[in-house]
Amino acid sequence: MMLNSLDLPGRPQDTRVVVAMSGGVDSSVTAALLKAEGYDVVGVTLQLYDHGAATHRKGACCAGRDIHDARAVAERIGIPHYVLDYEQKFREAVIDRFTQSYVEGETPVPCISCNQSVKFRDLLDTARDLGAHAMATGHYIASRLQPDGSRGLYRAREEERDQSYFLFATTPEQLSLLRFPLGDLTKAQTREFARQHGLTIADKPDSQDICFVPSGHYADMIERLRPGAAETGDIVDLNGRVLGSHAGIIHFTVGQRRGLGIAAAEPLYVVRLDALTRQVVVGPREALRTRAMRLRDINWIGDGTLDQACAGAGREVFVKVRSTRAPRPAWLRATNDGIEVELVDGEDGVSPGQACVFYDAADGQARVLGGGFIARAVAAGVTPAPRESVREVAGARG
Numbered sequence: 001m002m003l004n005s006l007d008l009p010g011r012p013q014d015t016r017v018v019v020a021m022s023g024g025v026d027s028s029v030t031a032a033l034l035k036a037e038g039y040d041v042v043g044v045t046l047q048l049y050d051h052g053a054a055t056h057r058k059g060a061c062c063a064g065r066d067i068h069d070a071r072a073v074a075e076r077i078g079i080p081h082y083v084l085d086y087e088q089k090f091r092e093a094v095i096d097r098f099t100q101s102y103v104e105g106e107t108p109v110p111c112i113s114c115n116q117s118v119k120f121r122d123l124l125d126t127a128r129d130l131g132a133h134a135m136a137t138g139h140y141i142a143s144r145l146q147p148d149g150s151r152g153l154y155r156a157r158e159e160e161r162d163q164s165y166f167l168f169a170t171t172p173e174q175l176s177l178l179r180f181p182l183g184d185l186t187k188a189q190t191r192e193f194a195r196q197h198g199l200t201i202a203d204k205p206d207s208q209d210i211c212f213v214p215s216g217h218y219a220d221m222i223e224r225l226r227p228g229a230a231e232t233g234d235i236v237d238l239n240g241r242v243l244g245s246h247a248g249i250i251h252f253t254v255g256q257r258r259g260l261g262i263a264a265a266e267p268l269y270v271v272r273l274d275a276l277t278r279q280v281v282v283g284p285r286e287a288l289r290t291r292a293m294r295l296r297d298i299n300w301i302g303d304g305t306l307d308q309a310c311a312g313a314g315r316e317v318f319v320k321v322r323s324t325r326a327p328r329p330a331w332l333r334a335t336n337d338g339i340e341v342e343l344v345d346g347e348d349g350v351s352p353g354q355a356c357v358f359y360d361a362a363d364g365q366a367r368v369l370g371g372g373f374i375a376r377a378v379a380a381g382v383t384p385a386p387r388e389s390v391r392e393v394a395g396a397r398g
Contacts, residue, residue: 012038018127023066026138028073043081048090093117105273106353116169142183151175153368165323168371233278255349290350295372302369310334318359350377
């Protein structure tokens with residue numbers, strides 16, 4: 001199996017690469033591939049949590065069983081392996097943020113926070129301390145050298161494995177040190193390599209997205225960490241008419257249909273969550289349609305600057321608002337209220353807290369341009385801001 005070039009100077013045997021080993025098949029194969037290519041590989045596993053059932057639960061990661069698996073792989077391929085206690089960092093940067101976001105009526109994506117802070121900030125610092133020239137992970141995504149010497153982020157070869165949605169917040173500085181050897185491989189190829197090299201994790205199930213919730217019931221965890229967070233309130237229709245009551249907005253997400261506990265002549269969906277009034281607003285499916293989104297905490301990794309991309313009438317892009325959905329055509333532009341994404345065909349079930357990831361329309365949607373978190377969704381019936389305001393804002397910035 002040919003390894004995608006790491007674009008690193010010097011001979012492999014003189015080049016140290018730290019591999020973030022979660023105990024799963026992808027990161028294990030990453031380490032084994034690099035070792036087979038002759039690199040000086042060091043495996044590092046982060047202990048992020050260890051609460052009972054998560055240690056042995058099928059689909060968990062970064063807990064007791066996975067640490068054992070990572071250590072076994074390191075011994076098998078003959079590389080040094082270190083386990084770092086990151087429980088406190090993970091709690092503060094990921095779990096606490098996830099909990100607060102749910103309490104505020106948002107739909108958080110904790111894997112993004114984990115990559116953004118714990119793995120690609122703190123762990124990169126550790127890699128530097130170990131004298132590494134690069135850090136590699138088992139993510140299905142690719143980074144490629146650009147004409148100006150920087151690195152660009154690109155979607156994986158296998159669409160259903162692509163993890164670009166979770167990595168949009170990676171900064172240019174981090175990209176200069178990060179490598180993703182599996183970006184051009186399929187999952188089947190990865191597992192076959194593991195079998196050929198006698199790795200016992202070859203058929204290990206994939207980890208789940210939200211790995212730190214052992215039961216899969218988010219509300220239970222939030223109530224345990226934030227006693228009193230589940231305050232009762234009203235379920236209301238789009239006109240504010242009370243239809244019923246609920247046990248806390250943490251039990252709901254935008255787009256939810258089941259579990260509302262109210263009878264209606266037509267199917268109702270959660271359209272909006274209001275943390276201040278503790279209201280769950282419901283309506284027909286068409287009320288879920290979103291025309292535009294206002295973003296916060298934007299990370300731009302395309303060419304030039306974000307201001308340049310939004311200048312004039314804006315930039316045509318493709319965007320994802322959920323990891324499992326295909327990119328949709330959109331316009332990225334500046335308004336008097338900040339950066340806005342206008343969806344050409346609209347989108348259903350958009351919630352504050354989710355990520356909106358940008359892809360370059362000019363190269364077949366392969367390159368990741370960055371993204372941001374949704375601060376507010378604009379309903380499909382709202383009149384969009386005139387293009388003139390975009391030009392005025394761009395002119396003022398210039």
